[in-house]
Amino acid sequence: DLRQGPEKAVQIFSHFALLSGLRINPDKSYAYSFQGTWSEPVIVFEPMTIVTAPVSFRYLGIRIYRNQADLLDGNLNLAIASLRSQVNFWITLPISVAGKVTLANMVMLPRVLDHFVNYLCISDIELFTNRPHIGEGLPLSRTDETTVTHRLGRSRF
Structure with missing residues (x-):
């Protein structure tokens, strides 16, 4: 009621x-x-x-609608509109192509480098924890392992 x-x-x-x-x-x-x-x-x-x-309100960055059918469409349309406005911003800047590339690098490169460094750190951790070692040296890649096992005549698995 x-x-x-x-x-x-x-x-x-x-x-x-x-x-x-x-x-x-x-x-x-x-x-x-x-x-x-x-x-x-x-x-x-x-x-x-x-x-x-109201018809919709924002909660944790997501638009919530009364009708659940509007949930995906409304949020998707807002994301597409935001992306279009960002693309239009970069297109309409009154600078040369080289200047746009430099500006995009200043904005996007720190994020890309952060993801790349995180990827390298995670891959190094996996490299040192998951691959077999020979003596106290660095872990070997799969191709180096097969070469070493053929030369030594034994397997470390």
Whole structure:
């Protein structure tokens, strides 16, 4: 029931606040109704303001819609629009192609280098932990292992 549900929620929050001793800030507390429609304007209960949800709102960077079918389309359209605006920004800059490349390198290169360095560190950790060693030397690649095993006449597996 749309009329009793929010009132019951407010009562539950009030009882929780009384029993736990934790304060609930009524200015920051909202309850959203996603079922049915409100035929009347916003109803205010004490101590919490109850409002109807807008068509969509943002939560953790994702647009949340009343209708779940709009969830993928709405977020995908926003991502495509953002990507288009970024591409248009780079296209319309009044500088030469070499300047655009330099500017793109300044913006994108630190991210690419960070991913590359992380990849190298992870591959080095895997290199030192997963591959067999000969003596105390560096781990060998698969081709070096076969060459060494043929030369030594034995396998380290």
